[in-house]
Amino acid sequence: MKRVRGLLQRIAPYTAAIVALLLLRSTGLAQTIDLVVYDLITTQRPAASGKDTPITLIGIEESDIQRFGWPIDDGLFCQGFDQLNASGVDVIGFDIYRDKGVGPDQQCLRDRFQNEPTLVSIFNVASGIGPVPGTPVERQSYNDLSLDADGILRRDLVHVTGQDEATVSFAMRVMEIATGDRSLREAMDAGRHEDAWLSANGGGYYNEVDAGLGLQTLLRFRDPWSYPLYSLAQLLDGEIPEDAIRDKIVLIGSTAPSLRDLFNVPQTRFTRSEEVFQVSGVEIHANRVATLLEHQDGSIQVGWIMPGWGNQMLLVLCIGLGALLGEAVPKLRRSVVLVLGLGAALTGGIGWLLWQQHVWVGMAMPITGLLSMGGAAWMRRGAMSQQHSQQIKQLLGQTTSPAVADQLWNQRDELLSNGRFDGRQLPITVLFTDTANFTSVSEGLSPRELMDWLNRGMEVCVPAVTRRGGMVNKFTGDGMLAVFGVPIEQDVQAEATAAIEAAQEIKAGLEKLNQQLQIDGEPAMRIRMGIHSGDALVGSMGSPERIEYAVIGDTVNCASRLESLDKQRHKGVLRVLLSSNTLDLLEPDFRKQLELENWGPMHVKGRDEPLDVHELKMDTAPEAPEATQP
Known part of the structure; x- marks a missing residue:
């Protein structure tokens, strides 16, 4: 389990x-994010002007509809074509559906498209709308545009290979007639033309692009409304300058909002104005023609689509x-x-x-x-x-300092094996405490009062240890066993110093505690402490049902014996006996600050060799540190 x-x-x-x-992919959110980013960059990127191209637009504006009505009579378009051809236009791209004639002069429009080599007619594959009747196949073209699912026009269906002669895009047909050069389309048919072609899941699209539809790329937008634009009335009234027509590509299409030949483009999302930012279909086709012209003369930065x-x-x-x-x-x-x-x-x-x-x-x-x-x-x-933190707490059995806990986590792979601390021999300093006169105190208190009394003492002792990187290994009834230098080996000098400083803080804390205990009418607390330094065996001990961090060896025994040595020789709230093993580890300057009473060599139970014992006298205690480093 x-x-x-x-x-x-x-x-x-x-x-x-x-x-x-x-979910990001399947819900379309990923594509939406990518398209929004694309629209933002496209909107902010500086765009060239349409005035730099040989393209002039003739728009059917609201004023034209008011003057000529709608649909506009075919005879008026015939007059316009004649004027444009007389001015030396290169090509006339007619982006208006006329599969069915309008007015009494329908035949003139059909004759013009049949006989004038400058005229290009459109048809729409998706809507099933045909070209102007009589238009030769070499001047027919489709004007289908591909909208994305969010209704924005970003893609250009440049060419569909393997089709009949009539199935050529409007922009491609206009460009070819204007330049007399079909090499670009031939290169596309042969697969030699390199461009940033869209493929299935290419760029920021996900299942949006039909790779089998034809050669598609992203539209290149010129600065909106920067192409020279004139109305149909200006054309018929002879008000268009000749240099705007001669040797130019002229595209005729709807620009009036009421005709709804307007498209949302990438700039629509990020351009704020009183009216929705939309671009007319005829200007879209102008952008397409301008891009093809740049491809033909090699001036375009092709780019690439992942x-x-x-x-x-x-x-x-x-x-x-x-x-x-x-x-x-x-x-x-x-x-x-x-x-x-x-x-x-x-x-x-x-x-x-x-x-x-x-x-x-x-x-x-x-x-x-x-x-x-x-x-x-x-x-x-x-x-x-x-x-691991829970495991370490379980293995250590009691508390340890945050600094040591951090090091334990960083070195967990070295220290832990199969959920246990491996046995190691480490140099440590042990601090052992016991409560003086505990038996007599316990006789005057109820079990609950006694436990609260002991815990108040431990609240003084435990933080003094853990704040200095020590670990409270276990509680021994009315005392505790604290260890400095485990489970990670530290600087032995620093650990011995930390134990002495912890003892000093405990003495100051006990003095304050006893003042409060006296106010509360409870017995004063007095503690004996033994401190000894040396090597010890440390590691996990026990079974899966119960396991604890064990500290075993003569060092632990000596600290315990020092605490219990000559119990009657005890003055003040805290008596601290420490061995010369610990004193020898201290820096000389720090040792000079300590007031020591030499008890001399003393034999302790279970040890043949005597210990050189000193009592630490403490009149004052330093303030506890705010943080520690182990």
């Missing part, structure tokens, strides 16, 4: 992280890095800094690539994978830390 519980503690955080990643398999590899890499940095870095704080720093660097790097290089890499999944796996590792480590 413990193994199962331990296994669950290890895998549960990672299972939760994987579930979170799956393919789906690349996104998957990046995700796996980030998951591995998150788990590795979360688990392998010893210091938890450093691990957190490294994972968060790497996440920030990855976010900044991907954003910079998109901003400067038009390189689009999906960031939501890999960064979430990095952070979630790092977080899972931290949770697992926290759970294991708590488990």
